[in-house]
Structures are given as structure tokens and as C-alpha cells.
Amino acid sequence: MPSLLTPQSENFPAWYQDVVSKAELAESGPARGTMVIRPTAYAVWERMQAAMDGLIKDEGVDNAYFPLLIPESYLRREAEHVEGFSPELAVVTSAGGKNLEEPLVIRPTSETVIGEYMAKWVQSYRDLPLLLNQWANVVRWEMRPRMFLRTSEFLWQEGHTAHATEDDGRAFARRILHRVYERFITEVLAVPVTVGLKTARERFAGATHTYCLEGCMRDGKALQMGTSHELGQNFAKAFNIGFTDAGGTQQHAWTTSWGTSTRMVGGLIMVHGDDNGLRLPPKLAPVQVQILIVKDSDAVSQAARKLVAELSGAGIRCRLDDRTDTPFGRRAVNAELRGVPIRLELGPRDVASDQVMLVRRIKGGKEPIALGSVTASVEEALAEDQKLLWEQAKALKASQTVDVESLDEAVDAANEGWARIPWSLVGEDGEKMLNGQALTVRCLVRQDGSVPESENEPDLVAYVARAY
Amino acid sequence: MPSLLTPQSENFPAWYQDVVSKAELAESGPARGTMVIRPTAYAVWERMQAAMDGLIKDEGVDNAYFPLLIPESYLRREAEHVEGFSPELAVVTSAGGKNLEEPLVIRPTSETVIGEYMAKWVQSYRDLPLLLNQWANVVRWEMRPRMFLRTSEFLWQEGHTAHATEDDGRAFARRILHRVYERFITEVLAVPVTVGLKTARERFAGATHTYCLEGCMRDGKALQMGTSHELGQNFAKAFNIGFTDAGGTQQHAWTTSWGTSTRMVGGLIMVHGDDNGLRLPPKLAPVQVQILIVKDSDAVSQAARKLVAELSGAGIRCRLDDRTDTPFGRRAVNAELRGVPIRLELGPRDVASDQVMLVRRIKGGKEPIALGSVTASVEEALAEDQKLLWEQAKALKASQTVDVESLDEAVDAANEGWARIPWSLVGEDGEKMLNGQALTVRCLVRQDGSVPESENEPDLVAYVARAY
Missing domain, CATH: 3.30.110 (Translation Initiation Factor IF3)
Structure with a gap:
């Protein structure tokens, strides 16, 4: 069967676009550089969110939500910040049928608006550290958009914290870097990263230190998978985030911010994908096992339902594909394109011989498995495949x-x-x-x-x- | 102790504002009518999201994400729709440093942009039904904002589906109404609702039928807790969502949309809140049990940690409050204000007599419980309190x-x-x-x-x- 995708070796960017389109991950939105995230990719993002949200909460951070629209004047209060973001802003000039007295920008990031509220909430050293995170959309106008990687609107989490001392702020920015981001990206996404410090030239606009995690794509290019910033007292001074310390002295707080976005979906595709499409690490995959009915019969349908119940009961995320009015080959290719780690193919002959065909997307190959031992075989294959993806990506990065x-x-x-x-x-x-x-x-x-x-x-x- | 809140009987709107502010639920945002959702309230919204998301997925709906910014021309394609939303639109006129050729509106709702993509994705009757949902922020400019109830930006889920027949669309709009919304609102929020059909005058702009769920607040006013719309073929015709039926004939699809928002948080406050603050139904409460250390000692701290482990192990959401540098009374009042269903108060004398004081926010009263039987007592109290809130709200609505x-x-x-x-x-x-x-x-x-x-x-x- 001819491949549906441009081979990676022939034209990597074309391969990437093919995967995004053929696996139905995303499409261009109507406004320049925006993107529609289709269910297959959104489910991946939801799994990323759930895993990271848990790790973020484990660090004592609370989720909150701050407004989308920020008065333009807020951005101007921190000189480097406004300079960094001005070229990318989308500006609301009228609302409710009237021109606004002061234009509102759609948040490109929320340091400024959150700074304004932190200043209200922080009075004493007892109010610190203040540890907040939000899941939100942001807008940064893109002249050269690319699905997931650079889009005018993207989804992300942005953490914002305030601390009583520089040391505490620094320690926290680094804790998020390692204990949330590095852990999630390596353990769940199976993506090896180089974790380091950005140079002054590459630093976030308004930060004193920017730490980052860089992944190596299959074409040898780098992708920043996440960043964590020490903002020093820059925003605390601009927004007057002050507190009385234990000795009664008034001080400015030290703040941090840190984020990861839907870019990670792009990184995932470019680290693990191959000429047959996406390959999802089992720990992340929204669907770990797709059960494909080859040809329907009462016995097959009964066996398939039993498999679903058994695998779900064991905590394995599985989906039944019984759309036998669509050719089997097309459904199998679709599962492959979308990177489902394991397919269980089940037809009347399989059921008659009390077995199912186990097909592996990551390791490759297929083998018949006795229906009685499917769960154990699947669990073993998923664990092995998670490790295999990690090792392949690590070898690639090293090479x-x-x-x-x-x-x-x-x-x-x-x-x-x-x-x-x-x-x-x-x-x-x-x-x-x-x-x-x-x-x-x-x-x-x-x-x-x-x-x-x-x-x-x-x-x-x-x-x-x-x-x- | 004098109440922190204006009594409900004296001035209900003032009571509401007091709860929102004293329980640190939300604050006004910088742009007109917008809102900052603080961690206590955001955690409630997250629990609402998780519960509803599960029910929505159980109906076979997939989550996706569509762009925030919609070309103004899209809204004009459905005449009633643009008329309904025009007065509330926020409009982006410049982006990336340039004036836009066509202004973009911030989505007030996404029927139009989703209609555009449904038209691409639906070709044949085999592609139907197409069942999508998104969790998103929307902007509708409010001249008379009120926290959670009417805000210029709010968070919501909006479902959008396309069907091959009017009957199928209708059945689905009603299935969401009853099996997702009514079930969630009554079983989890413990809020009784009247479920019915809107009159033509109150219908959603562009719908043929709007179904709704109306809750009765403690001041006798109604609050719409959710809506589900049949859109007939209005949007399908405006956006050309067409398909070839099984007989080979070209037809327009029948679409629905349905939504619930952060308004529900406001409803929850006004149905269950009392003069001491919020009262959260146990099934919803992000923190079901707050363990308050009255006065610290090694034995107390050890007993408290054991309690947390035991309750968490039993699947009860609990939080330890050991901030003994803050007066105990203030911490107890705070837990009360925020509606935590159960407090377990633990001091050296309690531990010495192998007991803990169980204080109930909903039923009222406190009683000592043997440390050995806390989990059973807590489980019983939570179940009883969920029922009690429901019965009180039902009696109120009837009266x-x-x-x-x-x-x-x-x-x-x-x-x-x-x-x-x-x-x-x-x-x-x-x-x-x-x-x-x-x-x-x-x-x-x-x-x-x-x-x-x-x-x-x-x-x-x-x-x-x-x-x-």
C-alpha cells in the first residue's frame, strides 16, 4: 500500500503537514494563523493537561482564572515586556457597540494583569509564597504560522508566583522546571530534553533568568518544550507587589512565571512520528488499545464487548471500532496514522480459535494472542513501547x-x-x-x-x- | 460573633456580593464587567467541569477547540443570530501592528465558526451525527455586570452537533438537557430545576427551540442554569452543512447547540448559601473535609496526618489546615464562609482522649467522634448533607x-x-x-x-x- 504521507527523509515539513491533516489533528482557522484543534489532537492535549495539572497541584499551586482582556497601559508598565510583545498584540478597540476609551489587548501572557491582583492580595510575608496557575488561551499574532508550533492563538498553562526572597523564587522556578516539566516531558511524553538557561538574548521579555527544556526533533531542529522564568523584582516594582517582612520592613516580592502550551503536541509529533503517522507514548495516549472488528457476527461482537470490559476494568484506555461498513484496511490505517499504540483485530475466525490479533504500532509486528491472556499481553506491550519510544528518541538526540x-x-x-x-x-x-x-x-x-x-x-x- | 455578611433577609444582593468578596471567590477585572476567578471558586468550577465532561463524553461527544476570533462576516450569515449578538460584541480591529482588513469579533458563542468547519467535515450521512463540545471563554459585553451571573467574559462549555434528521437533532438536544444537565444539576449540585421550553420571545438567537433549566434562588428570582437549542436547518443553510443521504439525495443537516457556564457558580451560591456564607454540596465540594489543628503538638500533628491519609485513602477530598499562626477562630470562620461541608477540629486534648470534633456546615452542630471511626462518620455525614441541601432547596422552590x-x-x-x-x-x-x-x-x-x-x-x- 502506498504511504499516505510524504516520507520524512524526502521533505520533513511536508511530512508534518501531512500528518496534521491526514490524522485529522488540526486545520487552519479563519483568522490569520489561528487553528482548529480537532478531537484526536484535543484528546492528546487533554491528557497532557490532566497529567501536568496533577504535578502542578502537587507543588502547592492553586488554579485561578484572570481576564482575557488587558488594558494596554498595563503592558507599558514593564519596559522590556511591552517591547517584547508589542509587535504581536491583537487589540480590541470597540465593545458593546461603542469605541473604548482605552484599547484592550488580548492577553499575550498574563504577568501584567496577574501582577495587578497579586499587589492587592499580598500584604504580609504570611501571604507568601502566592502560587497560582491558569489554563487559558493567549493570542500572539503570527506572520509565519505553523500548526501547533506557531499559531496566533494557542492554549497553555501559565503559572505565576510571588515569593519573599530571591532564593525562594529561584528555587521555585527551578522546582517547576524539573519536578513538573522535565518529569512530565520525559516520563509521560518519552521525549528527552536538554534542560538549561537561556542567554540574555533569548530571555523572556521582562525576566532576569529564563530556564528552558529543549527537545530534538527528527529533522535535527530544536523545539522549546517549556520555560520557567525568574522575573526578579521587575514586575513586583512595576505593579507594586509589596509586603511587610517578619521584621516589619516593607519589601518588593520576587516573582516567577512558567508555561507550556499546545506546542508540545507539535513536538510530540516531530519526535515520535514516522512515515506511517503519529506514534503516541502509551502513558499519554487517549486510546491505548483500539479493538477493530474485522467482520461482524454475534460471537465477534460478544467477544469484543467482553474485551472492552476486561481491558477497561484493568484501567486500560480502549475503544471499540465496529464500523464494519467502512473497509477494514482504511480503519486500520487510520488507527496507525493517529498513533494508537495497540490494535486488537478480531474476526469470526479469531473468535473460533479463541484468539485475537495483537498489532503493535511502536515496536511493529503482529501476533495472535489467546483471548484469556489479552490484558497481561497488552500491559506488557504498553510498558515495553513506552520504554522503546524513549530509547529511540534518546538515541536520535544523541546522534x-x-x-x-x-x-x-x-x-x-x-x-x-x-x-x-x-x-x-x-x-x-x-x-x-x-x-x-x-x-x-x-x-x-x-x-x-x-x-x-x-x-x-x-x-x-x-x-x-x-x-x- | 457578629456576622461578616449582610443578612440575606436584609439585602440579598448585598449578601451575595459579601459572600463573593469575603469568601474570596471573585473580583472585578480591569476591563468593564470582567472577573477574576479566585482559587476557591475556580476549584468549584473545575469540579463542575470534570463532572459534566464525563457525562457529555458518555453521550458520545468529542471535545475539540475552535478559534477565539471570528470574522465579522460569519455572524452576519444567520440574520437572527447577528441581530441577537451585535450589541454585545467586542471587536478586534488591529493585530500584529496593522489594521485588519476585516474586523474580527471575539466569539460570543461559536455556532458560526463551528458551522463553517462542520460544512467541510460532513459529506455523507455516514459522517452524522457529528457530536462536538468545547470548553472555552466567550465575551459578551455587559452593561450591568454581576459576578458570575453576568460578566463580559465567562467560561463555559458549548456543545455543537449535526444530525441527519430533525427527529435525531431534537432527541439529542433533549438528551443533553435531561441526561447531562438535569442529572448533573440535581444529583451533584443538589439544585432542583424546572425544565421546560422557552417561548419564541426568549429563544436563543437563531434557534427553532430553546430548552432550559431554571433554578429558584433564595430571593425567589429565577436563574437559567443551562440551555439546549435545536437550531433546525438555520445554521446548516447559512453555512451549507450538507450531506448525501442513504438514497443519494443532497440534504441540509439539522444542528443543535447547548451550554452551561460559570453562571452556575452564582446559582449555587444563591440556592444553598446562608447568612454564614457558602454551603457546598458534598458531591461537588473540592474540599469535603477540612482538618483544623486547634493547637499544635507532635501528637496532634501525627494524628492529623494519619487522618488525612485515612480519609484520602477512602476517596474523601480533605485538606489539612495547620496554620496555627493564624487564630483558630478566623480559620474556622473561613472554612464556614467557603462552604466546606465538614470540619474536623483537632487539639491536644482531643488527641489525649482519642477523639476529634466533627463540625457540620450544612446540618449544623458539632460532636466528638472517636478517632477510630472518623471515616465512617464522615461518609455518613456527607451523604446526609447532600440529601439535606437537596431537600431544603426543593422545599424553598416549592414555597x-x-x-x-x-x-x-x-x-x-x-x-x-x-x-x-x-x-x-x-x-x-x-x-x-x-x-x-x-x-x-x-x-x-x-x-x-x-x-x-x-x-x-x-x-x-x-x-x-x-x-x-
């Missing part, structure tokens, strides 16, 4: 990364994959030169792989790559 | 409702509570007169309480009330 000793070598290497170079050989001028070649320093890391607190630490390593 | 035999009597009765009057005595002119008195026909119901399919059915009963 894409090259150690280099000069900027010239870095340019060559980063045009194919990732270049790993001493930061002392790059510096501010080197970074500008790289940017001129459409390359960026993705992040800085210590020799031992840990995350530095400053780009001035000695012996740091810089990762240079093209990026989405 | 507020008066049968009347003339329009004049209806006006008098509806100024105090709900008037129940034969629809034949009202009619279109009577309805206009009532509207002139700030009264509305909330819905039409059959004699046996079931939901009519048309306002022209004989012997219908109309509910007349003031409404939020």
Missing part, C-alpha cells in the same frame, strides 16, 4: 548532537543537528553571528549537565541549533 | 411557587417568587406586558411536568418570575 571546537564548526553542525560548543567560544558577538545564519543558542548547561544560575559561570556549554 | 389564575395575580406573585399560570392566559401580548414589569416567562411545561415540543401544545403551564 544529532556533535561536539565542536569553533564557531565555524558550530555553524556547519547546527545546520544538520545540534552543535555543542564551549560558551566561552561564542559570547555575545558569536551569538549575533549565529542568529544571522538562522541559528540560535538554545541554552547553556554546566559540564555535568546541571542548570547554571548565570551565563557568567565558567566552563558552560552552549547548545546551538536551528529551532521551531 | 416560592404560587399557582395563579390571571395575569394580574401573576404579576403580584412573580414580584415575590414564581407564578405558575396557564400559558393560554398569557400569550404573546401578556408576555410583552410582563416584560414591561421586568418579569419574564421563564419556560413552558406540560401539566405532567414534561417538556413540550412547541408552545402551541394545549394546556401548557408558564412559569413567570424575575430573573438574573
Whole structure:
């Protein structure tokens, strides 16, 4: 059967668009750069949300919701922030049939509006830390949109916290980075990431430190999977988030913000997808097992219902596909395209011989399994496949990364994959030169792989790559 | 202790504002009529979402996400729809630093943009029914905002479905009405509702039938808790949602839409709240049991941790409050204000006598419980309290409702509570007169309480009330 998709090796961007469209993940929206997230992809996002929400709450953070529309003047209060976001703003100038006295911007991010309220809620050191998160849509106008990766509207979570000391703020920004993001991305998404510090040039507008997690896509480009920022006292001063400390002295708080978005869906596709479509890590997959009825009969339908009950009872997410008016081949290809880890194919002959065909999307291959031992076989296959995806992605990332000793070598290497170079050989001028070649320093890391607190630490390593 | 809240009997709207503010549920946002939903209230909304999302998925509906920004021209395609929503629209006229060629409206609801995509996705009768839902924010500019009840931005779910026949569409709109909304509102929120058909005058802009669920607040006013609409072929014709039927004939689909929003939080407050604050039904409450440490000691802290483990293990949502640097009385009042169903108060003397004080927000009263039997006592109390709230709300609704035999009597009765009057005595002119008195026909119901399919059915009963 000819592939439905452009092969990755032939044209990676075309392959990506093919997967997004053929697996019915998303479509362009009517307004420039916006996106319709279709059920298959939205279910993936829901699973991401549920897993991260649990980890975020485990850190003592409460969810809340702040308004979509922010007075333009709020953004102007923090100079770097407004400069960073101005070119991307969507502006509401009339509402309720009247022109507004002050234009409202649709939030590109919510530091400013949340800062305004934190200032009201924080009075004393007893009110700190204040740990908030919201799940929301944001709008940043995109001139070169790409589904999931760069869209004018996207969905995300944005955490915002205020702390009594710089140390506490820093520790919290790093706790989210490692204990929420790194853990979720590696353990659930099975995506290996380089965790590091952004250079001053790549920092979030208004932050003193931006920490990030960079994933390596199958074409060797980097994708930022999440970021966590120390905002120092910048927003606390701009919005007057002050508190009386235990000694009775008035101080400004130290704030952080951190976010992950529907971009992660794009990253997932580009790390694990192959020429047959998406491959979803079992821990994430909304449907782990699709039971396909090859040809219907009373016995088949009864056996299928029994399988669904048994697998669901064991906590396995499964779906029955009994649309036998659609050709079996097409349904099987669809499940494959959408990355369902396991298919159980069941027809009259299978039932007669008391078995079902187990087909594996990730490891590949198919084998008949006795109906009596399906749950155990499925559980084993899911665990193995989660590990397999992780190992494949890790091997890929390692193979894409090259150690280099000069900027010239870095340019060559980063045009194919990732270049790993001493930061002392790059510096501010080197970074500008790289940017001129459409390359960026993705992040800085210590020799031992840990995350530095400053780009001035000695012996740091810089990762240079093209990026989405 | 003097009450923190204006008594309900003195000034109900002031009581409501007091609860919203003192229990830290919400605050006004910076843009007109918008709202910040604080963690205590957001946690309630999250529980509402989770419960409803499960019921919606049980009906075979998939979640998806459609863009926030809709070209103005889309709204104009359905004449009644644009007329209904025009006065409330917020309009984006510039984005990415440029004026837009066509203004974009922030979705007031998504029938139009979803209609555009349904038209692409539906080709054949095999593609139907198409059952979608989204959780989203919408903006409808409010001149007289009130927290949760009428806000310029609110959070909601909006379901949108397309069907091959009018009967199938109708059956589905009614299935959501009863099996999702009525079930959730009565069983989880413990709020009794009158379920009926809106009159033509009160119908959703663009619908052929609007079904609704009306709750009775403690001040006798009505609040629409949810609606489900049959849209006939109006949107299918405007957006060309067509399909080839089994006989090969081209037809327009029949669509429905249905929604519930953060308004429900307001309804919940006004149905169950009392002069001491919110009272949350146990099945909904994010925190069912708050364990308050009266005075700390190693033994107390150990006993408290054991209690948390035991209750959590039994699936009870509990939170430990060990902030003993805040006066105990204030913490107890806070839990009361926020409607936590059960408090377990634990001090050194309690632990010494192997007991804990169980305090009940809903039934009232406190009693010592042996530490060994806490889980059983808590489970029993939660079940009893869920029932008690339901019965109290039901009794209140019954006592507020008066049968009347003339329009004049209806006006008098509806100024105090709900008037129940034969629809034949009202009619279109009577309805206009009532509207002139700030009264509305909330819905039409059959004699046996079931939901009519048309306002022209004989012997219908109309509910007349003031409404939020």
C-alpha cells in the first residue's frame, strides 16, 4: 500500500503537514494563523493537561482564572515586556457597540494583569509564597504560522508566583522546571530534553533568568518544550507587589512565571512520528488499545464487548471500532496514522480459535494472542513501547548532537543537528553571528549537565541549533 | 460573633456580593464587567467541569477547540443570530501592528465558526451525527455586570452537533438537557430545576427551540442554569452543512447547540448559601473535609496526618489546615464562609482522649467522634448533607411557587417568587406586558411536568418570575 504521507527523509515539513491533516489533528482557522484543534489532537492535549495539572497541584499551586482582556497601559508598565510583545498584540478597540476609551489587548501572557491582583492580595510575608496557575488561551499574532508550533492563538498553562526572597523564587522556578516539566516531558511524553538557561538574548521579555527544556526533533531542529522564568523584582516594582517582612520592613516580592502550551503536541509529533503517522507514548495516549472488528457476527461482537470490559476494568484506555461498513484496511490505517499504540483485530475466525490479533504500532509486528491472556499481553506491550519510544528518541538526540571546537564548526553542525560548543567560544558577538545564519543558542548547561544560575559561570556549554 | 455578611433577609444582593468578596471567590477585572476567578471558586468550577465532561463524553461527544476570533462576516450569515449578538460584541480591529482588513469579533458563542468547519467535515450521512463540545471563554459585553451571573467574559462549555434528521437533532438536544444537565444539576449540585421550553420571545438567537433549566434562588428570582437549542436547518443553510443521504439525495443537516457556564457558580451560591456564607454540596465540594489543628503538638500533628491519609485513602477530598499562626477562630470562620461541608477540629486534648470534633456546615452542630471511626462518620455525614441541601432547596422552590389564575395575580406573585399560570392566559401580548414589569416567562411545561415540543401544545403551564 502506498504511504499516505510524504516520507520524512524526502521533505520533513511536508511530512508534518501531512500528518496534521491526514490524522485529522488540526486545520487552519479563519483568522490569520489561528487553528482548529480537532478531537484526536484535543484528546492528546487533554491528557497532557490532566497529567501536568496533577504535578502542578502537587507543588502547592492553586488554579485561578484572570481576564482575557488587558488594558494596554498595563503592558507599558514593564519596559522590556511591552517591547517584547508589542509587535504581536491583537487589540480590541470597540465593545458593546461603542469605541473604548482605552484599547484592550488580548492577553499575550498574563504577568501584567496577574501582577495587578497579586499587589492587592499580598500584604504580609504570611501571604507568601502566592502560587497560582491558569489554563487559558493567549493570542500572539503570527506572520509565519505553523500548526501547533506557531499559531496566533494557542492554549497553555501559565503559572505565576510571588515569593519573599530571591532564593525562594529561584528555587521555585527551578522546582517547576524539573519536578513538573522535565518529569512530565520525559516520563509521560518519552521525549528527552536538554534542560538549561537561556542567554540574555533569548530571555523572556521582562525576566532576569529564563530556564528552558529543549527537545530534538527528527529533522535535527530544536523545539522549546517549556520555560520557567525568574522575573526578579521587575514586575513586583512595576505593579507594586509589596509586603511587610517578619521584621516589619516593607519589601518588593520576587516573582516567577512558567508555561507550556499546545506546542508540545507539535513536538510530540516531530519526535515520535514516522512515515506511517503519529506514534503516541502509551502513558499519554487517549486510546491505548483500539479493538477493530474485522467482520461482524454475534460471537465477534460478544467477544469484543467482553474485551472492552476486561481491558477497561484493568484501567486500560480502549475503544471499540465496529464500523464494519467502512473497509477494514482504511480503519486500520487510520488507527496507525493517529498513533494508537495497540490494535486488537478480531474476526469470526479469531473468535473460533479463541484468539485475537495483537498489532503493535511502536515496536511493529503482529501476533495472535489467546483471548484469556489479552490484558497481561497488552500491559506488557504498553510498558515495553513506552520504554522503546524513549530509547529511540534518546538515541536520535544523541546522534544529532556533535561536539565542536569553533564557531565555524558550530555553524556547519547546527545546520544538520545540534552543535555543542564551549560558551566561552561564542559570547555575545558569536551569538549575533549565529542568529544571522538562522541559528540560535538554545541554552547553556554546566559540564555535568546541571542548570547554571548565570551565563557568567565558567566552563558552560552552549547548545546551538536551528529551532521551531 | 457578629456576622461578616449582610443578612440575606436584609439585602440579598448585598449578601451575595459579601459572600463573593469575603469568601474570596471573585473580583472585578480591569476591563468593564470582567472577573477574576479566585482559587476557591475556580476549584468549584473545575469540579463542575470534570463532572459534566464525563457525562457529555458518555453521550458520545468529542471535545475539540475552535478559534477565539471570528470574522465579522460569519455572524452576519444567520440574520437572527447577528441581530441577537451585535450589541454585545467586542471587536478586534488591529493585530500584529496593522489594521485588519476585516474586523474580527471575539466569539460570543461559536455556532458560526463551528458551522463553517462542520460544512467541510460532513459529506455523507455516514459522517452524522457529528457530536462536538468545547470548553472555552466567550465575551459578551455587559452593561450591568454581576459576578458570575453576568460578566463580559465567562467560561463555559458549548456543545455543537449535526444530525441527519430533525427527529435525531431534537432527541439529542433533549438528551443533553435531561441526561447531562438535569442529572448533573440535581444529583451533584443538589439544585432542583424546572425544565421546560422557552417561548419564541426568549429563544436563543437563531434557534427553532430553546430548552432550559431554571433554578429558584433564595430571593425567589429565577436563574437559567443551562440551555439546549435545536437550531433546525438555520445554521446548516447559512453555512451549507450538507450531506448525501442513504438514497443519494443532497440534504441540509439539522444542528443543535447547548451550554452551561460559570453562571452556575452564582446559582449555587444563591440556592444553598446562608447568612454564614457558602454551603457546598458534598458531591461537588473540592474540599469535603477540612482538618483544623486547634493547637499544635507532635501528637496532634501525627494524628492529623494519619487522618488525612485515612480519609484520602477512602476517596474523601480533605485538606489539612495547620496554620496555627493564624487564630483558630478566623480559620474556622473561613472554612464556614467557603462552604466546606465538614470540619474536623483537632487539639491536644482531643488527641489525649482519642477523639476529634466533627463540625457540620450544612446540618449544623458539632460532636466528638472517636478517632477510630472518623471515616465512617464522615461518609455518613456527607451523604446526609447532600440529601439535606437537596431537600431544603426543593422545599424553598416549592414555597416560592404560587399557582395563579390571571395575569394580574401573576404579576403580584412573580414580584415575590414564581407564578405558575396557564400559558393560554398569557400569550404573546401578556408576555410583552410582563416584560414591561421586568418579569419574564421563564419556560413552558406540560401539566405532567414534561417538556413540550412547541408552545402551541394545549394546556401548557408558564412559569413567570424575575430573573438574573
